[in-house]
Amino acid sequence: MSTFRLEIVTPERKVYDHDVNMIVVEGVEGQLGILPNHIPLLTPLRISPIRIKTDGRAEEVIAIGGGFMEVTKEKVVILAETAELPDEIDLSRAEEAKRRAESRLLHLDEYDAVRAELALKRAVNRIHVARHKH
Incomplete structure (x- = not known):
């Protein structure tokens, strides 16, 4: 191929x-x-x-x-x-970043919603890739 x-x-x-x-x-x-x-x-x-x-x-x-x-x-x-790369991702740190971003989205008056959404997307992406490790 x-x-x-x-x-x-x-x-x-x-x-x-x-x-x-x-x-x-x-x-x-x-x-x-x-x-x-x-x-x-x-x-x-x-x-x-x-x-x-x-x-x-x-x-x-x-x-x-x-x-x-x-x-x-x-x-x-x-x-x-x-x-x-998957081996470079600290899964617990990525999960904590996801929790923080989700919390920020619940309090939109205090935080910038766009930044929180991007942080959430990055965290979810990192978690997905980290879990793909063989």
Whole structure:
């Protein structure tokens, strides 16, 4: 099966750099599946997991905190605000962040609702990816 290069980069580091068979991402317009020889594309990404499929290995999942994806003939580059591998996520810390965000949403007069919703999305995404560990 053919492959393409996937790079996931944050402002702090390169999180992922491997040949893959397929990725599934959540763009602002919906879910996108990228295979080798995909047409060129540039799209913003939502806070969501990225699912990565490679030959002979289990599906990998990486939590991203939004960003952009560029698809070219040679490779796919994801410029993410944040990106974490499952083993890097502290599940108890993510669950506590989720509880805090949910509490803030109940008291909208005290907190910025948009910030609380984004914090909740990030926490839920991190919990989902952390639980995907094998």
